[in-house]
Amino acid sequence: MRVKLLLRFVLVLALITPSVVAPALALGQMGVTVTISPTTVAVPVNSTRQFTAQVTGTANTAVNWSVNNITGGNATVGTISNAGLYRAPVVPPIGWTVTVKATSVASPTALASSVVTVRNQIPYVTSVTPNQLPPGAFTLTVNGSRFVNGAQVYWNSTPLTTTFVSPTQLTAAGNAAQLGLINITVANPGPGAVSTVITVNVASSLIVNVTPVAVNLPTGATQQFQATVSGSANQAVVWKVNGIVGGNAVNGTIANNGLYTAPNLIPASGQATVTATSQADNLTQGAAAVFLQDPLLITYGRFLDQCTFGTTPQLLAHVKQVGMQAFLDEQFALPEAAWPPLATAQRSDAVDAFFLNAATGQDQLRQRVIFALSEIIVISMNKNTNGNEIVPWLQLLSRNAFGNYRTLLREITLDATMGKFLDLANSVKPTANGGANENYAREVMQLFSIGLLQLNLDGSVKLDGQGQPIPTYTQTDVRQLALALTGWTYGNAAGVPPTSGNYNYYPGPMLPIAARHDTSAKTVLGQALPANQTAAQDYSAAIDTIFNHPNVAPFVTTRLIRALVTSNPSPAYIARVAAVFNNNGQGVRGDLQAVVRAILMDSEARNDTPPPNFGRLRTPVQHTIAMMRALNIATGQPAQFAYIFYGLGEGMLDAPSVFGHYSPSFRVPKTTLFGPEFQIYSPTEAVNRANFLYAFFGNPWPINPALQPYVNVAGNAAALVNAVDNALLYGRMSPQMRSTLLTAIAAMYDNHQRVMTALYLTIMSGDYLVQH
């Protein structure tokens, strides 16, 4: 105990010892110190400043005041009273500074000093005449007060030849070699005596007009500009690009006759400025804006719209560099984005992952296919209420997105999440009290594989001899398939074959219970399943029968084309892709990777001047993410705004029913066009969507920092519209829309509102809403 106490005492000493050292003050005998305040200060001529001195270490706190060691000072260096009141001299001292010192009376070696800058008074400028002048030689008269002989007039930061007329007037001469507003200031001699700014305007009586005033140009293209000089007989001009006579390879070149040639690579700014300077004064110029566009922007923008959740400048550059096929190869080879851990996943985790992987995952194509599959093979949080059943489902779709459709059908059939959603879990053979559950048996055929009506390879409906459609299956087929799929229950962590129905368990597939399986002979879609097969045998044979039905290829590929490329594919397009579904070229049926590639690389998808019925409406989630990616808006935690998507018709992972958020056969109202996503784009949903997306622009107030690049160019309305056009519409904005935007932008009171106007009107325009 004692030792510890002693130790503590030593430590305390060690801690307090350094505080004894106190620098920055003067030590006199026996510890007398003097401090002065202020220690540095500037005092205008003939003005006063109070100093104070503190003396410690003695009872006698009196000090003697001196200036430059002259007790009490004098008229040259300024005076100081016994109370420390300093008065600066009327004329600044040589060198502009003096030293004020306080010396302890009790201990004269204890003293402290302060450096005082004595400066001239700050001049006032009340007017400059003329305040409007033509280029060339000039003499200005500067009126004001407190001017001191030697005062200097500045032209921006350049000193002019100045004449001191009186304390209230100066004259200054020079040569105006540039147009525009010039800052005039007056500086009295010495430090710290500069007036505030007054401006004069150098303006030419000439005007140079350049036409066209703004132009969009593809790289390498040429544009003839014309210049007219009004106010002079001399029409000669000098052409420059970005201030360089004749331009250069970076920003484009311009010939003496005004013929501009765009550079082969788009410069970082995306634009160039062409000017024509009048040779009459070599100053007056007219300007035109050139917005440089990549002619391939449309090509790659369209491609990325179809195979990702939206373009980014980086992705556009990358695809342009490697090419589309190689990009697809890369995407097929990328590892899957991560999903939340099963054990702890909440609903919000599942929603976050679904949205964030789509928005930011590197495996963009896989995410896009997952999204497509999630609208074809639907589960829903309205029944699958827990995160731990949604996550394995997302993993299943992710794992199989580029796999084989047969595997996908087999896995979804035994998947526990689907087992719960469509009631195959614990569906048992018929008893006196009930039949086999028909829910999954019906939907797997109607929605996930073959559909209701027999189809030709090109997706058209097959007709019988009476011209009537032919159903793919009957209620008997549903019943028989339901029987074939009886006997499955939830799995368990140990993988132990169950003997009775298990409680919900989602990490693994469902497992069979032999006693619950109907062992009668069945016939499904014309395929006999003999009696006494096991649950696994019946399942396997039944799913293979479905998978091998000729409808699967046109049925599934039509849905995938609608989800990725266009709502109204031509029959020939469907037939080409369906043929790949049936045979990937190596005899394999159902190869989704081959199907996805065929969809994306088909000539109909790649036609950059598509027919009028081409394209598909972006869903709310796709619209939101595409905008975020194009504008580099951060996503945050999607679970915080996920509820809003319900009002947009697309509650994520929470479709109202097994039919998803919209019907694949929905037609655009009052037209014959298919437009599935239009089912969730009514006027109400349109306004809801608009309000939701608009909120991103002003968050945080007053403008999302991601939009700063647009704010930076917003002073030039044409440049702003061009930037928005390039980022969102790939340069396809129509002249009418461009002119409408320019008018609206002109009515805004600041650059923030200009940006929001251009972006809002564009993202809610049909041209952006429809991926085309």
Next chain:
Amino acid sequence: MKTKQTISRRHFLQMSASCGVSLGMLAALGQLRTAQAQTAQNYKALVCLFLLGGNDGHNLVVPTSAAQYNAYTTARGGLALPPAQILGISDPVQGAFGLHYAMPEMQTLYQQGHLAIVANVGVLARPTTYHDYQTANQLPTNLRSHSDQVVQMQTGFPNASGATGWGGRAVDVLQSLNTGTAFPVSISMNGNAQFCAGALVQGANLQPGNYLSQNAMSLWPASAGQARATAQQQIVTLSGSNQMVNAANKTMADALQLGPLLQAAAGNPAFTTMFPNTAIGNQLKEIARFISLRSQTGAGRQVFFCGLGGFDTHSGQSYQQWFLLQQVSQALAAFYNATAEMGVANQVTAFTLSDFGRTLQPSGSGSDHGWGNHHLLVGGAVNGGRMYGTFPLMTNYANFNATHEDYADNRGTMLPGVSLAQYGATLAKWFGASDAQLDGLFPILPGFAVRDVGFLA
């Protein structure tokens, strides 16, 4: 013999107007006077409440006579409601029944004569017998398929095609009564509903309390907001070459037209009746509010669509159906009370539709997709406290055949006794459609002898 035992479903379907007095005809004759009287009044509304997923009608209305109830419990097993969960009602002709215990408000309305039940309604292409079903003779397409049956119920066409709904068509034919309004006359409160789409009238999808205001247009100074709005109006009415782009623009253009109408009509409702704060309660409350605005909007005939999902009870039915029917009962009762408070109860008729009925026989804790189903009608003009259509005899379930054709199959799928066309035509006739117009609304109607089921006065 006009007893419940002898009026088979087939008779109901095939009986002609001249072959005697049926249940339906009795009521149809009686309603003539009142129907004429009501045409003098200027406003009527039809309100469709769609029970999405296929409500299990077998537990909506339960027969309580001893033999039928015994057959019911035998067939339904675990799904059967015990007597304590059945709210007794009776029909003067067909006898004792009960409503699901989630619906005491509906029991009250039935007893007050404001609610009627129509038994065993379904989509038919023509009068259809057991033999027709067994031989697949001219049946509606894709029976038991949700998507198809929802479309058929809403379009009134027994095949899954047709771009217009019978609600929209009903307002189409009565367009002369709506010439004074620019306000939507066909409104869905539950997303896109084919029911509301007419050939002339475009259905409007609205949400309770949402009057289509764009936040982006609230901008300082007002001239800036106006400039933005003007630009949007111009952009969405540009006619480009791409039809999909034009269609997307058209939707926003419609919103720009609709928004000011809704905003002008916004305000407190003209009634004090409290509605339950449920999704369906809020939908019906907003419908009541639109009805309260009839003199301001100048609408003469309006159809409304609202919906509640979750009725596809393949499992966990007992709780789920109670949970949903309770919401339906409370919301419908509030709606009726609000119309009564506004003095328009006789001018507003609400009715249910659903994808299809379900199997009597359960599978696990739920039931599977069926066909015929029981439906409810609520309103002052409803000849309530009655059951229309013939209630299938549960005792025939185990012995379904061409003689006892209550059921179509061995799982207790009801073979519909009243076609959707008859059900809809009865509503549309009350709404004001002429005989010729009814044939246009439901092209298959002439195939049925009974054109008016009789539940409206």
